[in-house]
Amino acid sequence: VSYTLPYRNQNSTLQPERRLTEFVLEMSFEWPWQYNFPPFFTLQPNVDTRQKQLAAWCSLALSYCRHRKLYTLDVLEAQESPVFNNKKIERKLSVEAIQVVFEELRKKGNLEWIDKNKTRCLIMWRRPEEWGSLIYQWVSKNGMINSVFTLYELSNGDDTENEEFHGLEEWMLLRSLQALQAEGKAEIITLDDGKGVKFF
């Protein structure tokens, strides 16, 4: 099974505990009832039925990505991912159907295409504003308002290890901070070796 690993950390090697965590995460995902219902994998012609089906797919895709902390998806890889390919009942969503689901997600604001050919996309199972709020909560809870952080510290620092936003990809982190910035709660600054942020 090939899909993007949750930790796109090129520098650190994955520790054995992380690998185990990953495995446990995979196994512990609770699939919704639709996942084992064969018609779920056929794009329904009946309009009303299709709406409900797509809603279920969007919800499943987002919750899976959230569970596995996936931030980007590749369309071709997605076809083989367990989300869209249920090997147990031998059904998988066709490429056309996957694109329909992705389009739905895009309309809802949970997906953004990276390239014009629509082969890769950003998955936002949590909106930037929501992330921003989470980060800010952590910052204020630890009394670190007025401190300056590098982006790396926030997403990969030891202090944030237990936080949900730990491992957040840079592009998403940036957008979240930009959202906070818009609310006047943070300011993105340029440091010697990258970007940083100050919270107010």
Next chain:
Amino acid sequence: MDRFMWTNGLLEMNETLVIQQRGVRLYDGDEKAKLEVGVVLLSTHRLLWRDLKNHECCVCIPLSQIIFFEEQAAGIGKSAKIVIHLHPAPANKEPGPYQNSKFSYIKLSFKEHGQIEFYRRLTEEMIQKRWESTPASQPITATAGLKTGRTRAVGIVGIERKLEEKRKETDKNISEAFEDLSKLMEKAKEMVELSRSIASKIKDKQGDITEDETIRFKSYLLSMGIANPVTRETHGSGTHYHMQLARQLGDILQAPLEERGGMMALTEVYCLVNRARGMELLSPEDLVNACKMFESLKLPLRLRVFDSGVMVVQLQSHSEEEMIASAIDSVSEKGSLTAEEFGKLLGLSVLLAKERLLLAEKMGHLCRDDSVEGLRFYPNLF
């Protein structure tokens, strides 16, 4: 084979050879005669057969002994044959290869083909009956036998005679049927005159075309198969013929429809009705036009066209809700069904079964699972 007589094979005074064919074996009824393969000869008076190797072995039978004959097509490993049914041998028949036989027919087996031409010539001779007008110098002993043959009305001979009469009857019918063509031509003449008068009236703008003429014209057109849209508007639709036909269909189709769950594809109806009729078959256009009149005639049947274009006749009592309900029940009970399985369950054709499932899906009660395994329908749990 007991009708045959030994002969020297020479033709008589007024007898002429019509055709001969080699490679023929004789059969006594269904069994091979105890003779070899030889040459069969047809003359104006007799049917002769001679052994190829032994020319002295020659038998014959007068043509008058023949009641009737027919072709038997070749099969795998079997040559084509001509089956000849014979009158019983007269008492004073001269000796032949068989004293008696349990069969009253013989067969000529054409091992080297030639049966088609032989059959044709034999037919000709049997029609012309030249032996009657120019009797051969030797007395034909079969004439006495002929009379005795005729008085028998029972048994094989009777059956054979009936068959012959039936054939004659069929011939007569065919020639009568062609008489209708001449009637059609007369009607066409009437139509042409009528249309000419209408055309000229329109041209001269002289008065209106009378109501009577209009109706006559339209009925002609419809009887010729040209559906007149004006008629449908003003008179509902169709002609008297279609109305009658619609009523007849209403009677015929009740039972079959009920057997088949209240719905039949129009093609099934066509086959059923025409098979029942035997003669005077319906054309597809007539059938469709008649079916279209069900509603206006308040008959308990309906012609229905599905989205896919499939046309069916269904019982009025057979409401849509019922069909959908039965589809939902069956699918829920079995968990999932394909069109074939559903059809088998309800005794429907696969086509109609699929239509029902599609209808239920359209109404949102079923959903589909389309995979390499085929198209299956599930209850809509979404």
